[in-house]
Amino acid sequence: MANLLFDDRDIKFVLFDQLGVQKLCEVEKYSEWSQKVLEMLLSEAQKFSEKVLFPLNIDGDKDGIKFENGKVFSIPGTKKAYEDFVEGGWLTPCEEEELGGQGLPHVIMAATHEMFMAANFPFMCYVNLTHDAAKLIELFGNEAQKKLYMEKMYGGEWTGTMCLTEPQAGSDVGALTTKAVRKDDGTFAIEGSKIFITNGEQDVGDNIIHIVLARIEGDAPGTKGLSTFIVPKYCVNDDGSTGDSNNVTCTGIEHKMGLHGSPTTSLSFGDKGECIGYLLGKEQEGIRIMFHMMNSSRLEVGIWGQGISSASYLHALNYSKDRLQGQSLENPDPATQVSITKHPDIRRTLLMMKSYTEGMRAMLYYCSYAMDQEVIAETEEERKNWSKIVSLLIPVCKAYPTEKSVEFALHAIQIYGGYGYTQEYPVEQFLRDSKVACIFEGTTGIQGMDLALRKIGMGKGKVFADFLSGMDEIAEKAKEIPALEKYTDQFMKTKAALAEVPSVFADHAGNGESVYSFLQATPLLEAVGDVMVAWFLLWGAVVAQEKLDGIYAKKGATDDPEKQAKLMKKADIAHLAGKIQSVKFFIGNILPITDGRISAIKWGDLSTWETLDKSFGI
Ligand SMILES: Cc1cc2nc3c(=O)[nH]c(=O)nc-3n(C[C@H](O)[C@H](O)[C@H](O)COP(=O)(O)OP(=O)(O)OC[C@H]3O[C@@H](n4cnc5c(N)ncnc54)[C@H](O)[C@@H]3O)c2cc1C
Known part of the structure; x- marks a missing residue:
């Protein structure tokens, strides 16, 4: 059994047999694709996941991110892997060609992301945050901002972050106090601190473009008064070259139960000198802008939950085939041990993991497919209908697979028995890594409220x-x-x-x-x-x-x-x-x-x- 991360046969079954996503190739937007080419892309993604990303993830968990004198050192090999990933076109799979993208349907990205995330979520944080930050600049930035920042981010030279959380403002983002002081030249001086910022400092890209949620001095309290700013780590000159430090300081990294290959940083803006922020979009539209990425970001985290669930299942399955213990129920013989897959309790656990994993896969891909339908809809009514389906599904797609991933990592450990509790096998890492997916991008409780109080009542x-x-x-x-x-x-x-x-x-x-x-x-x-x-x-x-x-x-x-x-x-x-x-x-x-x-x-x-x-x- 070669691949212990995801079932590529089932991935293709869900895509092509169940959902019939190849029908998208009949639509002009995706007419350059065919099922055959899409399958080739999937096998490229599979190879990269297995050969590059997964080994890097195992090393990353053992070595961990290093922090010295305000600098963060990524897991050795990350920069090269990131360059290769970008070169392969995986940073911008769904973007248009003129933006350096491949113009793929979202549902294909969902399938490749299941592979990549099952292999290495810490690595995918560089990818997803950079992509999402650049996407916001693409959607809400002016032409100069797109030229100065977005192009280099989509091109893989610079990375991005999303800076929302502060000590007193987690789920309650409206409580944040980072302020933006208006300057005469139309820019803003950013002053404040953020915590838990993924990739807030790192050495994978040459510059870091922070998307910062802050309140312009005098604006209303709560979420209404928030605005979004582009805050580069190094100032960017008009010709696109980088200049001096913009006074964004990394004051530390978190020591976490898992995700050791991903820097979770505390950032201070403007305490060592002026930190310039550039308004993204309109004033006081910060939350609306951030929410633009919400569906795709939440879906991505759900896909990670799926990835860990799948990797836990396949590792447990592989181990249980080789582990001999006890006698056959059908032909008991004290001299012959059987594989533990012959024991009803192990079979029950395996089939449970298999069934959830397959069902969640179809649910997540369907949601991505609905996003594609929204894009290609021929009428406004059709587009709205698909958009409502996506909205309804998102909280479930975020919370359900992430909660299950913790359970399935536990089941995998149980199937490995004592060995599962050791660091010899990666299933204990899966457990430590998985939990955070239930917390960031809106906790499970927040998703529950979104479903029960907003989505169920839609229309x-x-x-x-x-x-x-x-x-x-x-x-x-x-x-x-x-x-x-x-x-x-x-x-x-x-x-x-x-x-x-x-x-x-x-x-x-x-x-x-x-x-x-x-x-x-x-x-x-x-x-x-x-x-x-x-x-x-x-x-x-x-x-x-x-x-x-x-x-x-x-x-x-x-x-x-x-x-x-x-x-x-x-x-x-x-x-x-x-x-x-x-x-x-x-x-x-x-x-x-x-x-x-x-x-x-x-x-x-x-x-x-x-x-x-x-x-x-x-
Ligand atoms: C590894 C890691 C990476 C992260 N990366 C980033 C990042 O890149 N950028 C960023 O901005 N943030 C990031 N975060 C922060 C993350 O988004 C927050 O941790 C998350 O939003 C929850 O906020 P909190 O930790 O303050 O928990 P709290 O908001 O204090 O929540 C604690 C508990 O109370 C519940 N709760 C809170 N409010 C309510 C309510 N109104 N009703 C019912 N229940 C409620 C929650 O569901 C939760 O169970 C990261 C966090 C971690 C751990």
Whole structure:
């Protein structure tokens, strides 16, 4: 088993068989692409992930980022890998050619990013933050700013950061105090401190372009009064050359439980001399500008969760095939140890990890595909509909896979037994690395509230209701497959129960208990994630069964279980059969628990809110 990071067969299945993304190549915007070329790109991404990024990640975890005299030293090999990555066109995959991009659909980027992030998220932080910072300049900068900053960032010479967080302003970004003092020449003097800034100082690029959220002196408190500034580490002359230091000082790096290959820095702006910031976009539009990147940034973090989940599963699977312990249940023989994959509890854990991983993959790719549909929509109405679907999916796509990635890293450690607890294998690193994905880009709790209080209610609840009823078409097809009939019934039952939750929230709100939706926001997000994953798995199983039926018919195996069993020796065919098993496991083992979760959401308990602070001990 060569690749222990992601299942490239399943990636292609989801892209081309399930979602049919090759249809995008029929649209003018993507007409230069074909399935064959896209598959070639995927195998290039796979090679880079396995050969360059993953070994760098393992070294990065052991060596860690170094900080000396205000300078940060990246993991040796990072700069070269970054240059090669940029050279390969991976920094700007979806940008237009005139910006140095490849003009790829987002959904293909999602698949390559699953590969890259499964291999090395700390490295991908350089990529994602630089890309996102440059994107904001592309969208909101004036021509001079694009020429001076964006081109060098997209070209890979300079890197970027996003500077929002301050000690008193984390989730509550409106509480930030970094100020921008207006100067006569139209620029601003930036004064303040930021914490937890990824890549705030590093040696991978020749200059760092910070996108800083700050408040112009005298502007309103809260998020309304915030503006966005371009703040280079080194001042940039009109001809694009770099000059003196712009007085952005790195005062330290965090010592973290994981992500040792990624510098998480504290920055001070203007305490050693004047630090110049250039307004990006309009004054007081800072939050609107930052929110522009929110969907894609949150989706990216979700894809990282998927990457770690997938790497945890495949490492655990590979280990369990070789680890011999205990006797066969079918033919017990004290003299013969069997691979632990023969033990029901290990098989259950493996199939659970496999089914979640496949379902989440389809959910994340679908969300990226919906972003592509938004781009190519022919009418404004169509574009708006896709945009609403993306909005609905984003909090689930961010929070659900990241939470699962922590669970799956734990399951992987459990499957490795004592060895999983040692540093001999990377699964303990997966656990340490994974947790932060539930925290940055909006914590799980914040995503839950986004879903429960904003997204579920979009279009007076119609967007959510329509998305759920849109699932019926696949369910009807699944019901036609005898092996899936009772599973489809369970799916429909859970989905119907979920569809009632918004009215339960509305009833509570009508009774003066609007806090109820806040209390149940995170459980709701998990229930929505369960139903979505079940649906994407059901969809995959329907497609897999159609393909299997075609193969059986061609091989004269339609009513011949023996011939079918022989065909299963081929990995491609076993993969298709495995898709049916994934959905059976998920619906049979997870959705009944989801039913319980939904019952609890509807039950109406307010104890959390009613418990006195003093009873907590607060
Ligand atoms: C490794 C790492 C890299 C980072 N990189 C960057 C970066 O590049 N740029 C940047 O600007 N920031 C960055 N951050 C900061 C990150 O975005 C914040 O940590 C995150 O937004 C949470 O803020 P906080 O840590 O202050 O937690 P808090 O906001 O204090 O939250 C603590 C807990 O309270 C909950 N909570 C908070 N407010 C509410 C509310 N209103 N309702 C319900 N629950 C609530 C949260 O869900 C959380 O569980 C990074 C953080 C880390 C750890």
